[in-house]
Amino acid sequence: MTVPAPTPAASPLPPILLVGCGKMGGAMLEGWLERGVRQAVVVEPQPASVAPFSDRVTVCAGVESIPAGFAPAVVVLATKPQQAEAALPACAAFARAGALFVSIMAGKTVAGMTALLGGEARVVRAMPNTPAAVRQGFTAAFAGPGVTEEQRALADTLLAAIGEVAWLEEEALIDPVTAVSGGGPAYVFLLAEVLEKAAIEQGLPPELARRMARRTVSGSGALLAASPLDAAQLRVNVTSPKGTTERALNVLMAPEAWPKLMSEAIAAATARSRELAG
Numbered sequence: 001m002t003v004p005a006p007t008p009a010a011s012p013l014p015p016i017l018l019v020g021c022g023k024m025g026g027a028m029l030e031g032w033l034e035r036g037v038r039q040a041v042v043v044e045p046q047p048a049s050v051a052p053f054s055d056r057v058t059v060c061a062g063v064e065s066i067p068a069g070f071a072p073a074v075v076v077l078a079t080k081p082q083q084a085e086a087a088l089p090a091c092a093a094f095a096r097a098g099a100l101f102v103s104i105m106a107g108k109t110v111a112g113m114t115a116l117l118g119g120e121a122r123v124v125r126a127m128p129n130t131p132a133a134v135r136q137g138f139t140a141a142f143a144g145p146g147v148t149e150e151q152r153a154l155a156d157t158l159l160a161a162i163g164e165v166a167w168l169e170e171e172a173l174i175d176p177v178t179a180v181s182g183g184g185p186a187y188v189f190l191l192a193e194v195l196e197k198a199a200i201e202q203g204l205p206p207e208l209a210r211r212m213a214r215r216t217v218s219g220s221g222a223l224l225a226a227s228p229l230d231a232a233q234l235r236v237n238v239t240s241p242k243g244t245t246e247r248a249l250n251v252l253m254a255p256e257a258w259p260k261l262m263s264e265a266i267a268a269a270t271a272r273s274r275e276l277a278g
């Protein structure tokens with residue numbers, strides 16, 4: 001019998017400055033801390049948002065209180081897009097020092113961010129999603145002008161630590177990515193919500209309805225992740241001919257129902273991502 005070689009422990013992630021530790025910044029930070037990070041400094045004005053991390057990272061209310069001498073390899077920009085104009089100019093010194101910037105802000109273009117950072121910044125524009133908190137995220141990323149192969153590899157290491165990564169060759173594609181995978185978890189959680197509500201309407205006790213809906217969504221996600229089959233085949237595998245699921249899918253897959261609604265929803269979100277550039 002051969003004994004498998006132990007998996008080598010991944011080396012800790014490089015020093016990170018996180019600017020904005022709200023819902024998405026916090027989800028990424030959770031994933032990075034679980035993976036192991038050499039040093040993390042977080043700039044976040046809301047004490048409640050950073051409270052879960054305060055014993056593991058250095059917390060600052062503003063860029064001006066970052067400890068002198070802290071030299072991040074990567075600055076992650078995770079404020080709301082509408083806060084970029086106020087937040088980015090304060091980070092220009094890190095751009096001059098050669099730090100790589102990774103922005104996750106919806107809509108904000110590389111050119112717009114580079115200008116706000118003093119014109120010298122090297123920027124990767126990325127779009128992650130909240131399953132990053134459990135290292136099950138999906139991030140698509142675009143490397144802006146001047147980003148070196150080494151910096152791109154650094155960004156890849158950081159993003160791969162919280163899930164799967166895909167690199168885009170065209171910046172404009174990040175708008176539909178934002179609509180599909182950036183916001184995607186919300187649509188899946190909505191499914192859990194409406195499934196629970198429908199279960200209660202059919203007479204199931206609320207606590208049982210909640211458990212069923214959560215486990216059905218999370219278990220289906222786990223099956224999808226583990227299976228080599230397409231989503232469509234996994235759906236067919238549930239649908240017995242002339243059975244109960246077929247009746248439900250006749251409603252959900254009707255011409256004006258889910259397929260059309262999802263197309264409209266994704267088009268609306270893509271358009272909003274383009275608007276946020278301004």
Ligand SMILES: NC(=O)C1=CN([C@@H]2O[C@H](COP(=O)(O)OP(=O)(O)OC[C@H]3O[C@@H](n4cnc5c(N)ncnc54)[C@H](OP(=O)(O)O)[C@@H]3O)[C@@H](O)[C@H]2O)C=CC1
Nearest residue numbers: 019020022023024025043044078079080081087104105106
């Ligand atoms: N939520 C998601 O699922 C995803 C979000 N994104 C992107 O991530 C970004 C953050 O989104 P989300 O986490 O949901 O938003 P949040 O509002 O939860 O987080 C942003 C945080 O940044 C803080 N902040 C404001 N100004 C500054 C500043 N100058 N320096 C440091 N921190 C500051 C905000 O504080 P205050 O509340 O006081 O303003 C807030 O706590 C957005 O640009 C969004 O487009 C991308 C992918 C998925």
Ligand SMILES: O=C(O)[C@@H]1CCC=N1
Nearest residue numbers: 106178179182183184
């Ligand atoms: O709703 C938003 O604008 C952000 C971007 C993707 C998910 N949340």
